[in-house]
Amino acid sequence: NAGVTQTPKFQVLKTGQSMTLQCAQDMNHNSMYWYRQDPGMGLRLIYYSASEGTTDKGEVPNGYNVSRLNKREFSLRLESAAPSQTSVYFCASRHYAGTGNTEAFFGQGTRLTVV
Amino acid sequence: DQQVKQNSPSLSVQEGRISILNCDYTNSMFDYFLWYKKYPAEGPTFLISISSIKDKNEDGRFTVFLNKSAKHLSLHIVPSQPGDSAVYFCAASEDFGNEKLTFGTGTRLTIIP
Numbered sequence: 001n002a003g004v005t006q007t008p009k010f011q012v013l014k015t016g017q018s019m020t021l022q023c024a025q026d027m028n029h030n031s032m033y034w035y036r037q038d039p040g041m042g043l044r045l046i047y048y049s050a051s052e053g054t055t056d057k058g059e060v061p062n063g064y065n066v067s068r069l070n071k072r073e074f075s076l077r078l079e080s081a082a083p084s085q086t087s088v089y090f091c092a093s094r095h096y097a098g099t100g101n102t103e104a105f106f107g108q109g110t111r112l113t114v115v
Numbered sequence: 116d117q118q119v120k121q122n123s124p125s126l127s128v129q130e131g132r133i134s135i136l137n138c139d140y141t142n143s144m145f146d147y148f149l150w151y152k153k154y155p156a157e158g159p160t161f162l163i164s165i166s167s168i169k170d171k172n173e174d175g176r177f178t179v180f181l182n183k184s185a186k187h188l189s190l191h192i193v194p195s196q197p198g199d200s201a202v203y204f205c206a207a208s209e210d211f212g213n214e215k216l217t218f219g220t221g222t223r224l225t226i227i228p
Binding site: 004031035040042043044045058096101103104105107 | 124
């Protein structure tokens with residue numbers, strides 16, 4: 001009954017360091033998403049993936065890369081972390097079959113601080 | 116360009132009364148709308164949704180209303196309970212081949228006992 005699992009839950013990075021946030025879902029969903037949540041800004045879409053091997057930019061993709069390794073996993077990479085990337089990151093997944101009328105399921109989030 | 120807007124950052128309501136949370140959107144291609152609830156240190160959880168072919172959807176204490184001509188939706192919670200204190204996000208999705216799910220900025224609801 002895991003749903004969407006994100007690792008790590010917390011991370012502190014120094015400016016310029018790199019890291020990868022991992023996300024896995026066990027619901028056989030085809031679409032996966034990465035969002036960041038900042039005070040007053042809501043949930044902003046960074047990247048999304050409609051299926052294995054495909055990714056698309058969202059509203060705030062700069063400074064990030066993603067990889068849809070397989071149907072289950074969707075990772076988010078920060079190549080050179082900046083303080084502006086301090087945020088809470090959420091991964092989500094949903095079943096999408098040509099119509100948008102399904103809900104997305106979210107992970108517990110990763111709280112990232114860049115110092 | 117914020118396509119989904121929640122203009123009230125916060126709302127306080129007495130326990131037992133009605134809570135009304137509002138959401139406006141600008142993209143006329145949106146045709147499925149969702150509300151999510153988020154507690155601190157947790158991921159958002161799905162609450163209720165509505166398709167553009169309807170103007171109302173009800174689930175227990177929660178009702179969502181959609182006014183397509185005004186590009187406006189609202190979430191009504193009746194009666195409000197202390198456990199409803201959370202941040203509520205409105206989200207919207209297009210149909211036919213666009214997987215993006217766009218969220219608003221959220222409204223923090225506080226239920227006063």
